[in-house]
Amino acid sequence: MNLLKDILYKVSLNKVVGNTAVAVRDLTFDSRKVGLDDVFIAIRGTQSDGHEYIKMAVDKGAIAIVCEEMPANFVNGITYVQVTDSQQALAMMAANYFGNPSEKLKLVGVTGTNGKTTITSLLYNLFTEAGYECGLLSTVKILVGKKTYKATHTTPDSLTINKYLQKMVEAGVEFCFMEVSSHGIHQKRTEGLQFKGGIFTNLSHDHLDYHKDFKEYRDVKKVFFDQLPKQAFALVNADDKNGSVMLQNTKAKKYTYALKRYADYKAQMLENQFSGLLLKINNNELWTKLIGSFNAYNMLAIYATAELLGLEQMETLQLLSTLQSVDGRFQYTVSESNITAIVDYAHTPDALKNVLETINAIRTGNEELITVVGCGGDRDTTKRPKMGKIAASLSTKIIITSDNPRTEDPEAIIEQIEAGVPAEHFKKMLSITDREQAIKTACQMAAQNDIILIAGKGHETYQEIQGKRTDFDDFKIVNQLLTALKK
Incomplete structure (x- = not known):
């Protein structure tokens, strides 16, 4: 049993009424889950x-209440x-309650608009192959060694983070x-954690439904680096x-990686094709x-991180060459009639542009590039016309469809995407609300050697409409449709 006074270690207290030497069973910020001798932390949420x-x-x-x-x-x-800030208090209390597990392993955080899932997942794979016991906290899943748990958020709440970190410590x-x-970061979920390193990938248009503008979005990311300890490393693109903004006030050791300019870790792309990349690192x-x-x-960020964490250079290069792409990240299949279908999580303008430019750099120009794209409901609306413009400008045909409409009208979302399509590209545009029908139409339109990109949902195996989730896996569906067509 933990004592309340020990759980409150390092928490900034404004006032205490009652005894802090009481034994505590559990912590919760969900009043529905409160049990006998629990501490309830009152959080001001968005809902x-x-x-x-x-x-x-x-x-x-409840035996104790923590509140603002x-x-x-x-x-x-x-x-x-x-307390002044319940979210911050929750983070510190969660770390104390679970025995500060982040101090007992080497924790590396990856932040940025795109690339977080790929980098964390592939670092987990690389270090596991190198013979280490590893853990993963990602959008796709949580891994404790080889044991898999379901992920519900990109960054879980403080209690969940520390609970799984404790499991990791116990598992070696x-x-x-x-x-x-x-x-x-904004909701203080990572406070109280001891990071060995932080990686910044890139920053582009996303989450402006939550952050009031791009500057706030950037500055929130910067907070993560501001809080890194001096014995940690800060690695930025x-x-x-x-990238330079992230390093402005960090106490951590500073490192950079780049393809286009001087950096501590430099790479060149020598070849880029559907079978892979030839890099010079x-x-x-x-x-x-x-x-x-x-x-x-x-790959460059992974290489740099492996070196900073002590892996030998030649071993790192050998292991990098064996890594496979993460589910839903440029995951592709080729049909019997040589139609290439690519499924990618690209759900921001920048990510969509990156994927389409990559495909266009590889294709000869004789093939059609048919893009199936949508935007999620109850999220940033300002990116929708931008996604439409990018898809239309960089594809030979586009089919605008539903993503996860959530509580919004899917046809209203489609209209907002259509609004960004330039007039000269109207003739290449189709709108089909039903996502499966949109993918089926793309498969029917495709001829030998053509390329289909299905963007937005990637690894997700569901579609959410009006609060209801139904099974929906882009990669599985396009595979079935291409097999059934057999052109």
Whole structure:
């Protein structure tokens, strides 16, 4: 049993009413999950305010309440702790409650708009192949050694992060690779964690439904680097102008990687084709099965991180050459009639542009490039016309369809994407609301040697419409359709 006073170590306290030497069973910020002798942390969320559920938590057996605003009435025997920031307090308390597991392994965080899942997943694979016990906290899944758990958020809440880090410590994990989202940083979910290193990939248009503007989005990412300790490393993409911003106030050791300018870790793309990339990294040639310039950056970041974590250079290069792409990230299949179908998670303007430019750099120009694209509902609306413009400008045909409409009208989302399509590209555009029908139409339109890109959902195996999730896997569906057509 943990004592409340120990769990509150390093938490900035404004006022305490009651005894902090009480034994605590568990921590929760969800009033529905409160049990006997639990601590309830009242969080002000986007949907509801935990302060409204303090009485419910007490009625359900909470022994202590942590809040920003004290209730009007106190209940005897209950300890009340007032803090300035409940989210920050939750992060520190979660780390203390689980025994500060991040200090007992080497935790590396990856942040940026694109590339987080690929870099964390492939670092996990590379270090596992090198013989280390590893952990992964990603959008796609959570891994403790070889054991898989389902992921619900890119960066989980503080309790979930520390719970899994503790499992990793118990399992003998030495390295953990973690995606760090702007939401996670803004909501203080990563505070109280001891990072061995931080990686910045790039910054482009995303999450402006949550952050009020691009500057806030960038500055939130910067906070992660500001908080790195001096014994950690900060590795940033020098080809992105925001890379230098991330390093401005960090105490960590600073390193850069780049394809276009001078950097500590430099790479050149020598060949780029559907079978893979030939790279020259710090004067060593490397053939990798991954494709495109965005993956050249990813591979370079992985190479640099492996070296910074102590792996030997030649072993790293050998292991890099064996890595396979992550599910839903430029995942492709070729039909009997030589139609190439590519499924990619590209759901931001920059990611879509990267994927389409990669395909166009490889294709001879005689093939059609048919792009199936949509945008998620209840998310940043300003990127929708930009996605339409990019898809139309860089494809020979586009089919605009549904992604995960969530609670929005899918046809209204499609209209917003269509609004960005320049008039000269109208003739190459189709709109089909039903995503499966859109993919089927693309397959029917494709002839021998043509290329189909299905963008936006990548690894997801569901589609969310009006709060209901149904099974939907782009890669599985396009494989079935191409097999059935057999042109």
